Amino acid sequence: MLDLMLRNATLPDGRVGIDIGIEHGRIAALQPHLPAQAGREIDCAGQLVTPPFVDAHFHMDSTLSYGLPRVNRSGTLLEGIALWGELKPLLTQEDLVERALAYCDWAVAKGLLAIRSHVDVCDDRLLAVEALLHVRERVKPYLDLQLVAFPQDGALRSTSALANLERALDLGVDVVGGIPHFERTFADGTESVRVLCELAAERGLMVDMHCDESDDPLSRHIETLAFHAQRLGLQGRVTGSHLTSMHSMDNDYVSKLLPLLREAGVAAIANPLINITLQGRRDTYPKRRGMTRVPELLAAGIPVAFGQDCVMDPWYSLGSGDMLEVAHMGLHVAQMTGQDAMRQCLAAVTTTPAAILGLQGYGLEVGCRADLVLLQAGDPVDAIRLRATRLAVIRGGKLIAATPPATAALQLPGRPAAVDWRRG
Ligand code: FE2
Numbered sequence: 350m351l352d353l354m355l356r357n358a359t360l361p362d363g364r365v366g367i368d369i370g371i372e373h374g375r376i377a378a379l380q381p382h383l384p385a386q387a388g389r390e391i392d393c394a395g396q397l398v399t400p401p402f403v404d405a406h407f408h409m410d411s412t413l414s415y416g417l418p419r420v421n422r423s424g425t426l427l428e429g430i431a432l433w434g435e436l437k438p439l440l441t442q443e444d445l446v447e448r449a450l451a452y453c454d455w456a457v458a459k460g461l462l463a464i465r466s467h468v469d470v471c472d473d474r475l476l477a478v479e480a481l482l483h484v485r486e487r488v489k490p491y492l493d494l495q496l497v498a499f500p501q502d503g504a505l506r507s508t509s510a511l512a513n514l515e516r517a518l519d520l521g522v523d524v525v526g527g528i529p530h531f532e533r534t535f536a537d538g539t540e541s542v543r544v545l546c547e548l549a550a551e552r553g554l555m556v557d558m559h560c561d562e563s564d565d566p567l568s569r570h571i572e573t574l575a576f577h578a579q580r581l582g583l584q585g586r587v588t589g590s591h592l593t594s595m596h597s598m599d600n601d602y603v604s605k606l607l608p609l610l611r612e613a614g615v616a617a618i619a620n621p622l623i624n625i626t627l628q629g630r631r632d633t634y635p636k637r638r639g640m641t642r643v644p645e646l647l648a649a650g651i652p653v654a655f656g657q658d659c660v661m662d663p664w665y666s667l668g669s670g671d672m673l674e675v676a677h678m679g680l681h682v683a684q685m686t687g688q689d690a691m692r693q694c695l696a697a698v699t700t701t702p703a704a705i706l707g708l709q710g711y712g713l714e715v716g717c718r719a720d721l722v723l724l725q726a727g728d729p730v731d732a733i734r735l736r737a738t739r740l741a742v743i744r745g746g747k748l749i750a751a752t753p754p755a756t757a758a759l760q761l762p763g764r765p766a767a768v769d770w771r772r773g
Pocket of ligand 1: 467
């Protein structure tokens with residue numbers, strides 16, 4: 350007798366009519382018409398079951414702070430940075446914890462069960478670091494939170510940032526962050542990449558840097574990041590986040606850069622919601638989109654995840670923790686409308702970020718953790734098209750969130766009583 354059985358599921362790889370048997374928090378069996386019985390059964394009715402959504406790039410220390418101490422009137426990156434500077438001295442640990450926990454509730458309801466969050470280490474009190482370390486423990490039973498020590502004001506530009514970053518790592522923060530394009534000079538940016546990669550190598554940690562988050566075609570810290578990843582043997586452990594300048598780089602240079610990233614085992618994270626709103630702000634027309642070159646990176650064999658980056662904070666006043674919304678925007682901005690490309694957009698918010706974070710036991714295989722999401726959708730394309738309702742969210746074989754199916758009652762003569770947005 351199994352603990353839980355999901356009957357008649359469709360999987361992202363196209364398999365249909367699959368039963369998923371769960372025992373002791375793990376997937377015990379996965380095949381059509383499983384003869385076993387279970388203590389509880391969920392009829393998936395042919396709808397899509399995916400592993401949980403994973404957000405590889407987020408800022409949980411600023412989330413849900415929209416309006417504190419005032420709103421970003423212009424909606425620009427620069428006013429956002431200024432606003433965060435105004436808010437930082439006013440933060441309390443209680444507020445940080447409360448807002449982070451509230452966001453984790455939103456995430457769980459949307460089937461988002463793993464988040465890599467950057468945490469600003471440029472406040473000498475390390476208030477946000479301590480708060481998010483506390484939150485990481487609190488949410489552990491239902492959400493994997495990985496923290497990146499992020500020197501928002503520049504690892505070298507801000508006098509105490511590097512020491513604070515090391516203190517944060519000593520306290521248990523998981524990943525080394527950076528922001529080379531924000532250092533005072535290009536040379537300082539280059540130096541910061543070297544110093545931070547060496548620090549990660551010494552400590553056996555992963556690296557995830559905000560890298561070249563501008564429209565400057567000559568911002569090329571990603572090349573330096575790839576160089577040090579290779580030099581220090583950090584292949585598979587280094588990520589470049591944003592990489593928006595790649596959008597504006599010369600094609601000839603990019604043709605050299607992509608194989609370098611591949612060789613160095615560097616992954617990329619695009620943040621389509623925020624980058625489509627913040628980049629290209631100094632352009633008149635034509636106006637650049639600013640998102641990094643997702644299809645080209647994928648074609649070169651480089652893993653690309655889509656991140657949420659911000660939800661209701663000084664930089665972005667929208668968002669809800671819905672990674673299907675992120676995939677939807679990424680698909681549009683990158684023009685990934687081919688059949689395979691649309692499926693890659695689902696992978697960019699599930700399996701690819703799971704690999705970037707190094708999540709253990711993630712996936713739809715026998716032996717994997719029984720972390721699953723049942724969607725009101727027939728396949729991955731439908732899931733993205735509809736930003737489908739998360740009918741059931743399962744963690745370790747237990748139901749932790751449920752949402753009623755989306756429908757609408759129709760009152761039209763000769764038409765059905767309810768609308769169904771699914772195809773077929
Ligand atoms: Fe970010």
